[in-house]
Amino acid sequence: MAEKDNLSRENMNKEKLAAEEQVEAQDQEINNDKSAENQEASSEQVKGENGSSEELSVEQKLQAENQELKDKYLRLYSEFENYRRRTSKERLDLIKTASEGVLKDLIPAVDDFERAIKAEEKAEGNEKSLEGSLLIYNKLIKILESKGLVPMKDLIGNNFDADTQEAITQIPAPSEEMKGKVIDVVEKGYMLGDKVVRYAKVVIGS
Structure with missing residues (x-):
């Protein structure tokens, strides 16, 4: 009888230990699942942060490139405007210089023309000749004045x-x-x- 009771207790203890071990195994499995979920969530958070950082750096890079292109455009535009003004001024100076020599050489001829007109004015009976000389002289003076002289x-x-x-x-x-x-x-x-x-x-x- 005593032996049966001992066997019954041993069986109960074994069943109890087996039940406890099963409960511990289930708890461990639950803890493992929670740890895996936490790790996955942490990984996704890190991934999201890294992705945001990469997007921000790309945006900053594009802004820097845009600013650089604007600076280059402004410099090129300024240089082109200076070049255009300089070439326009040089062209005008060249035109003036080119005509200056010819106009300057015509001045003594104008002087002679004026002396001839004065001589005709003093002479008698040269009204027709004087009128023609004055017409030609006035025309010549107008042409010279139109050229800036x-x-x-x-x-x-x-x-x-x-x-x-x-x-x-x-x-x-x-x-x-x-x-x-x-x-x-x-x-x-x-x-x-x-x-x-x-x-x-x-x-x-x-």
């Missing part, structure tokens, strides 16, 4: 200007007001735009 006007009675005039002599001034001023013009001066092509030769009062 103009004579210096209204010099007599004004102060002497060394920038545009050349004093060839001095004579006693007819009045106090005429001292240091132009009394007579011996040879006309000419301007081409803002440039003096030929200085006016004048007589000033002293």
